[in-house]
Amino acid sequence: LLTSFQNPGDHAIVGMWSFTFGANGQIIDFGYVQWHSDGTELMDSGGRSPATENFCMGVWKQIAPSRYHLNHFALSYDNSGVLNAKVNIKEDVTLGANGATYSGPFTLDVYDPHTNALLQHVAGQVTAQRVPAN
8 A cells, every 4th residue: 555665654744733834924723633643643723613614634745764755635614614715734743853743834725615626825834743643
């Protein structure tokens, strides 16, 4: 399945993280994310109400030692439950030397769910701290 990985040591990003997205000096989202050893990812957005969909998912691959690319997808709904956007988030992150942090650039593109027209583009930085098991 993930033929580019030679051993479990290559999965250093795997685990649970507390993340923050920042752009133009503002925090635009925060929450928790899990990177799984099978190349999938799940995010719980603290900046979104559950009624408008605060869970989303993605796929990732290692692109260099301690460097990872994430391609992430989300669906957004208005308060009445009508789909109002499709969102694509891409991250290129570098794991800190101690394995307890990562950071890097991200882009967030919001698309019209019917026409796929780009409605908004945001670029910024993601930072994260590993959530320990104890």
